[in-house]
Amino acid sequence: MSVMELDPRTALSFPKAAKMLLKETELRGNVRRATETIQAKRRKLVAEKDDWQELRESARQIRAHVLAHLGAYLEEFERNLTRAGGTVHWARNAEEAQAIVVSLAKEAGAQEVIKIKSMTTEEIHLNGALEEAGIHAYETDLAELILQLGHDTPSHIVVPALHKNRAQIREIFKREMNLPELGSAPEDLAEAARRFLREKFLRVHTAVSGANFLIAETGGICIVESEGNGRMCLTLPDTLIAVVGIEKVLPRFGDLEVMLQLLARSATGERMNPYNSIWTGVRPGDGPRKMHVVLLDNARTEVLADKEGRQTLQCIRCAACLNACPVYRQTGGHAYGSVYAGPIGAILTPQLMEMKHGQSLPYASSLCGACYEVCPVKINIPEVLIHLRNEVVKRHGPLAPEAIALRMVATLFRSERRFRAAQRLGRMAQTLLARRELKIVGQNVGQADWGDSQWIHWLPGMLGGWTRSRDLEAIPSESFREWWDRRSK
Amino acid sequence: MSAVISAREEILACISSAGTKGAEDAAADYARIERSYRQAARLSHAATLDLLEERLHEYGARVFRVAESEIASLCARLLRERGARRIVVPAGLPEKWLAGAGSAAESTLEIVPDADFDAAALDSFDSVMTASTVAIAETGTIVLASAPDEGRRAITLVPDYHLCVVREGDVVETVVEGMRRLDAVKEMPLTLISGPSATADIEMTRIKGVHGPRFLDVAVVRA
Amino acid sequence: MRVALFITCYNDTLFPQTGKAVVKVLERLGHEVEFPAGQTCCGQMHWNTGYQAEALPLVGRFVSQFEHAEAVVIPSSSCVAMMRDHYPIMAERIVREGGDASLPARVAALLPRVWEFSEFLTKKLCLTDVGASYPHKVAYHASCHGLRSLGLGDGPEALLRGVKGLELVAIERKEQCCGFGGTFAIKNADVSTAMLEEKVQTVLATGAEECTGCDNSCLMHIGGALHKLHAGTRTRHIAEILAAEEKGAL
CATH class of the missing domain: 3.40.50.10420 (NagB/RpiA/CoA transferase-like)
Structure with missing residues (x-):
C-alpha cells in the first residue's frame, strides 16, 4: 500500500x-x-x-x-x-x-x-x-x-x-x-x-x-x-x-x-x-x-498547562506501551497518523495538535490498562485518554448525534422508574431482531435455560459494528430487579 | 536574532503561566522526591567481579582476570589473536601495558599514541586499547570518562577491536553505585559501554557490531 | 453479614441469571442479601466515552443508595474499577462545580466496603471453596479491569480450582484484552474484531466447554463471537459456576 x-x-x-x-x-x-x-x-x-x-x-x-x-x-x-x-x-x-x-x-x-x-x-x-x-x-x-x-x-x-x-x-x-x-x-x-x-x-x-x-x-x-x-x-x-x-x-x-x-x-x-x-x-x-x-x-x-494532560510530558519515549498495547499489536504504528504511535501517541498527538487534529486517537484504545502497567514513569495513559475523550466531546458540542443519544441514556439512569420502563421497551423493540435458537448447542453443559435464549444477529446503523463479528444475546424476558420483586413478595 | 530571543521569553512565559513553580521552591521539592529503590550493593566484591564477567560474556565480550604484571603479556597475546596490525592508544596509557606487544621479532604490530587524528586517519586503525573509570557488574557496563589513559571518545569508536583494562577497584555492583562514582567526573565526556555495538532493528534479532567496535575484550586487573 | 447487591445496569437487563447466582452463593454461605431498589448504573459508559457531565450525577445516586451497607458486592470488575479509579476525582469535581460538599468524604468512606464478587469471596471472606460442583472443562478469561485495576490476581482461578469436578484450563496470553472496551467495540469495530478473533482462537485452543470470567461485558463480547462461529463453547459468569451444586446448575 x-x-x-x-x-x-x-x-x-x-x-x-x-x-x-x-x-x-x-x-x-x-x-x-x-x-x-x-x-x-x-x-x-x-x-x-x-x-x-x-x-x-x-x-x-x-x-x-x-x-x-x-x-x-x-x-x-x-x-x-x-x-x-x-x-x-x-x-x-x-x-x-x-x-x-x-x-x-x-x-x-x-x-x-x-x-x-x-x-x-x-x-x-x-x-x-x-x-x-x-x-x-x-x-x-x-x-x-x-x-x-x-x-x-x-x-x-x-x-x-x-x-x-x-x-x-x-x-x-x-x-x-x-x-x-x-x-x-x-x-x-x-x-x-x-x-x-x-x-x-x-x-x-x-x-x-x-x-x-x-x-x-x-x-x-x-x-x-x-x-x-x-x-x-x-x-x-x-x-x-x-x-x-x-x-x-x-x-x-x-x-x-x-x-x-x-x-x-x-x-x-x-x-x-x-x-x-x-x-x-x-x-x-x-x-x-x-x-x-x-x-x-x-x-x-499547552500540554503543561492542562492539569490532567500534563503527565503526558513525563514520557521518556521507551515505547513499552506500544509493545504492550493490544490495539497497536493489530494495526502497527501507521494507523495513528503521527510519528508518535501507540498509547502514548494516542494521548500525545492530539495534545500537540491542540486537540484540533487527531481527535479519533483518544478512542483508539480499549482502556485495558496494559500501557499504564508497563510505563516506567507511571503515566496513567487510560486516565489521560478518558480526559481527552471528554475534550473531544466538548468540542463536538451538545448537538452531535452521539451526544444526544448518550444524554438520553443518561436520563434513564437518573431514575429507577425510567430505567425500568426502558428495560421493558428494549424487550419490546428487540422482537423484530431477536431469534430463538433452533438448535441446542453444547448439550453436555445441560443448562436448563439454554434452549430458551434468543440471539440477535444484526443491528442497525452504528451498532452494526457489533453484529458484524459477534451475535448478541437478546434481552431476557425478566430483568433481575423484576425477579427480585417477585421473589420478595 | 531578536525573533529567537522573543521565542525564549514567550516559551518561558507560557511555562510560568501553566501553573508551574519558580526556582525558589525547586531545591526543597527536589529533596522530597522518594528514592526507596535499592541504593547499596548486596554482593561481596568477589561475587561482583564474577557477575561482571558473566554479564560481559553474555554480550559476547571475552574477559581475562590478570595481575597488573601480566597485562603486557595478555595484551600481546590478545592483539596477536585478533590479528591487530595498527593500534591506537591514548597518550596517557601506561607504556608497560603494551611492553610485550610490539617488541617480539615476528610482530608487525604498530602502536600509535593518539595525536588528534581525524576520522579518516582513525579509520586506518584496526584496534584500540584503553583503561576505564568505572565498571558496573549488574549491567556489564564499562564507563570511559576521558581520563588520560582512556583518551578522547573517537578513538574507542572507529577501530573495530577494543581492548579495555578494568581495575578491580573500579568495579561496582549496581548502576546506582556506578553513577554516584561518576558524579566526580560528570562534566567530562562519558561513554557507557554495555557490550559491543549492536542492533535489533531487523526482526528484533540482536546483531553485533553495526558502527561501533564489533569486538570487545576486557582485562580485569587485580589491584 | 448483610450484603447489598449492586447488580449493574447491564447485568440487570441482559444477565439476570448472574445476579440470581450471586444471591444463591451469598445466601448459601449464610449471608443476607438486600437489593436497594433505586440503583441503576455506575456511570462507566458515559465517563469512559467522554461524557463526564452525564456520569457525575450517578456518583451521588450510588452513594446514597449504598452507604448504609456493611458490604457492597458487584458482579462486574469494570464497574468496581470505575468506582475505585474515578469516584474520588468525580466527587471532588462535583464539589468544585458547586454540588454536594459531603460527597468526597462519603465516597471515601464507602469505597473500602465495595467489593467485586470474586474478590469479596477471596479477600473479604477468605474463601476459595464455596461448596460448588461443576464437572466441566472451563477456561478463565481475566478481564483487564479485574486484572490491572482491581489486582484480582489468582483469586478467581483459586475459586474455580475450589469447585468440585471443574477442570480449569489456561488461555494463552490470558492478560491480553479481548477487544471489548465498551464503546471501543462500536467506534473501532474493525480493530476490536481483530482483537476478538485472537482471543477466540486462544479460548478455543484450550478445548474448554465454557469460558468464564468476572465481567459479563467481556464475556458477552467473546460469547457473541463464539456464537457467531457456532463454536459450541459458550461463556458463563463465574458466579453462575460457583452457584452450581451437585444436583445440577442453577
Missing part, C-alpha cells in the same frame, strides 16, 4: 486507517512477532529487579517535579550549557525549529548532515525542510535508514522499522545500495548498512540529533543508543545540532541512576543498551567544536 502520511493534520481517522492496515497480513505478522519478542525480553529483565516499582515511583516523581519547575530547570540548563561552550536556541513551533536548524547547518557550510534517530525531528518534519534548503540528511540509525531508503515512515518510537521483515529490508538495500548479491541474514544487512554509512560518518561534518535527557545541573546531554551511529554523529563532526523537546530536562546528573535503569529494560529489554553518551558542551580536542541545542515547544506548554 502507499505510504501513509504521518501528519495528524491530514491523516485518516484512526478507524479508517486501521481498517486498511488490518488487511496487511505480512505487516501485522511482523508487528506481532517483533512486539512479542521485545515484551518477552522486557518481562524477564523487569522480573529480576526487585525494586522495579520503587524505581518507577522515583522516576515518576522526578519527571513530575521537572514539569512543576520546568522554567527554572530550562534556564539552569541554558546557563550551564552556555558556560560549557554550547549555544541554546528556543523554538516556539516546528517552523521556527526548522528555520533554526537550516540556518545553523548553512552557517556550518553543510550540504549534507548525518542524523541520529530522533522522533522530535520527525515530529517537526525536519528532513523535508533541510531538503528544501538544499541540504541532504542521511539517517544513520539502521531502522531509520531502512525507512529513508524505502521511502517509508516510522511505525514505532524505538524500533521505527519493526513493520518490515528481513526479506523486505533486503529488497530495499539491494535496490538502493546497488548490492544485487546481498545476502538475507540480518548480519549481512547490518554489514551493508555499516559500509554504506561509514563513508558518510567520515565525510560529513555536521550532525543533527535529538536527546534522551538534558541535565540542568551541568548543561549536559545524554543520548542512549545501541548501534554506535549516535556516537559517530556526536563525536566525529565539527558541528552538532540537537533538537530537543523542552520537557526532556532532568534536574541532576544523579537522576540518570534511575532513568537509565528503567529506559533500557523498558525500551529494548536489555539491562543496559550498548552505548550511553553523556557530555557537556564543547570539549577541545574531543567532539564537535560547535554544540547547539534547539529547545522545542511546539504546543508542549
Whole structure:
C-alpha cells in the first residue's frame, strides 16, 4: 500500500486507517512477532529487579517535579550549557525549529548532515525542510535508514522499522545500495548498512540529533543508543545540532541512576543498551567544536498547562506501551497518523495538535490498562485518554448525534422508574431482531435455560459494528430487579 | 536574532503561566522526591567481579582476570589473536601495558599514541586499547570518562577491536553505585559501554557490531 | 453479614441469571442479601466515552443508595474499577462545580466496603471453596479491569480450582484484552474484531466447554463471537459456576 502520511493534520481517522492496515497480513505478522519478542525480553529483565516499582515511583516523581519547575530547570540548563561552550536556541513551533536548524547547518557550510534517530525531528518534519534548503540528511540509525531508503515512515518510537521483515529490508538495500548479491541474514544487512554509512560518518561534518535527557545541573546531554551511529554523529563532526523537546530536562546528573535503569529494560529489554553518551558542551580536542541545542515547544506548554494532560510530558519515549498495547499489536504504528504511535501517541498527538487534529486517537484504545502497567514513569495513559475523550466531546458540542443519544441514556439512569420502563421497551423493540435458537448447542453443559435464549444477529446503523463479528444475546424476558420483586413478595 | 530571543521569553512565559513553580521552591521539592529503590550493593566484591564477567560474556565480550604484571603479556597475546596490525592508544596509557606487544621479532604490530587524528586517519586503525573509570557488574557496563589513559571518545569508536583494562577497584555492583562514582567526573565526556555495538532493528534479532567496535575484550586487573 | 447487591445496569437487563447466582452463593454461605431498589448504573459508559457531565450525577445516586451497607458486592470488575479509579476525582469535581460538599468524604468512606464478587469471596471472606460442583472443562478469561485495576490476581482461578469436578484450563496470553472496551467495540469495530478473533482462537485452543470470567461485558463480547462461529463453547459468569451444586446448575 502507499505510504501513509504521518501528519495528524491530514491523516485518516484512526478507524479508517486501521481498517486498511488490518488487511496487511505480512505487516501485522511482523508487528506481532517483533512486539512479542521485545515484551518477552522486557518481562524477564523487569522480573529480576526487585525494586522495579520503587524505581518507577522515583522516576515518576522526578519527571513530575521537572514539569512543576520546568522554567527554572530550562534556564539552569541554558546557563550551564552556555558556560560549557554550547549555544541554546528556543523554538516556539516546528517552523521556527526548522528555520533554526537550516540556518545553523548553512552557517556550518553543510550540504549534507548525518542524523541520529530522533522522533522530535520527525515530529517537526525536519528532513523535508533541510531538503528544501538544499541540504541532504542521511539517517544513520539502521531502522531509520531502512525507512529513508524505502521511502517509508516510522511505525514505532524505538524500533521505527519493526513493520518490515528481513526479506523486505533486503529488497530495499539491494535496490538502493546497488548490492544485487546481498545476502538475507540480518548480519549481512547490518554489514551493508555499516559500509554504506561509514563513508558518510567520515565525510560529513555536521550532525543533527535529538536527546534522551538534558541535565540542568551541568548543561549536559545524554543520548542512549545501541548501534554506535549516535556516537559517530556526536563525536566525529565539527558541528552538532540537537533538537530537543523542552520537557526532556532532568534536574541532576544523579537522576540518570534511575532513568537509565528503567529506559533500557523498558525500551529494548536489555539491562543496559550498548552505548550511553553523556557530555557537556564543547570539549577541545574531543567532539564537535560547535554544540547547539534547539529547545522545542511546539504546543508542549499547552500540554503543561492542562492539569490532567500534563503527565503526558513525563514520557521518556521507551515505547513499552506500544509493545504492550493490544490495539497497536493489530494495526502497527501507521494507523495513528503521527510519528508518535501507540498509547502514548494516542494521548500525545492530539495534545500537540491542540486537540484540533487527531481527535479519533483518544478512542483508539480499549482502556485495558496494559500501557499504564508497563510505563516506567507511571503515566496513567487510560486516565489521560478518558480526559481527552471528554475534550473531544466538548468540542463536538451538545448537538452531535452521539451526544444526544448518550444524554438520553443518561436520563434513564437518573431514575429507577425510567430505567425500568426502558428495560421493558428494549424487550419490546428487540422482537423484530431477536431469534430463538433452533438448535441446542453444547448439550453436555445441560443448562436448563439454554434452549430458551434468543440471539440477535444484526443491528442497525452504528451498532452494526457489533453484529458484524459477534451475535448478541437478546434481552431476557425478566430483568433481575423484576425477579427480585417477585421473589420478595 | 531578536525573533529567537522573543521565542525564549514567550516559551518561558507560557511555562510560568501553566501553573508551574519558580526556582525558589525547586531545591526543597527536589529533596522530597522518594528514592526507596535499592541504593547499596548486596554482593561481596568477589561475587561482583564474577557477575561482571558473566554479564560481559553474555554480550559476547571475552574477559581475562590478570595481575597488573601480566597485562603486557595478555595484551600481546590478545592483539596477536585478533590479528591487530595498527593500534591506537591514548597518550596517557601506561607504556608497560603494551611492553610485550610490539617488541617480539615476528610482530608487525604498530602502536600509535593518539595525536588528534581525524576520522579518516582513525579509520586506518584496526584496534584500540584503553583503561576505564568505572565498571558496573549488574549491567556489564564499562564507563570511559576521558581520563588520560582512556583518551578522547573517537578513538574507542572507529577501530573495530577494543581492548579495555578494568581495575578491580573500579568495579561496582549496581548502576546506582556506578553513577554516584561518576558524579566526580560528570562534566567530562562519558561513554557507557554495555557490550559491543549492536542492533535489533531487523526482526528484533540482536546483531553485533553495526558502527561501533564489533569486538570487545576486557582485562580485569587485580589491584 | 448483610450484603447489598449492586447488580449493574447491564447485568440487570441482559444477565439476570448472574445476579440470581450471586444471591444463591451469598445466601448459601449464610449471608443476607438486600437489593436497594433505586440503583441503576455506575456511570462507566458515559465517563469512559467522554461524557463526564452525564456520569457525575450517578456518583451521588450510588452513594446514597449504598452507604448504609456493611458490604457492597458487584458482579462486574469494570464497574468496581470505575468506582475505585474515578469516584474520588468525580466527587471532588462535583464539589468544585458547586454540588454536594459531603460527597468526597462519603465516597471515601464507602469505597473500602465495595467489593467485586470474586474478590469479596477471596479477600473479604477468605474463601476459595464455596461448596460448588461443576464437572466441566472451563477456561478463565481475566478481564483487564479485574486484572490491572482491581489486582484480582489468582483469586478467581483459586475459586474455580475450589469447585468440585471443574477442570480449569489456561488461555494463552490470558492478560491480553479481548477487544471489548465498551464503546471501543462500536467506534473501532474493525480493530476490536481483530482483537476478538485472537482471543477466540486462544479460548478455543484450550478445548474448554465454557469460558468464564468476572465481567459479563467481556464475556458477552467473546460469547457473541463464539456464537457467531457456532463454536459450541459458550461463556458463563463465574458466579453462575460457583452457584452450581451437585444436583445440577442453577
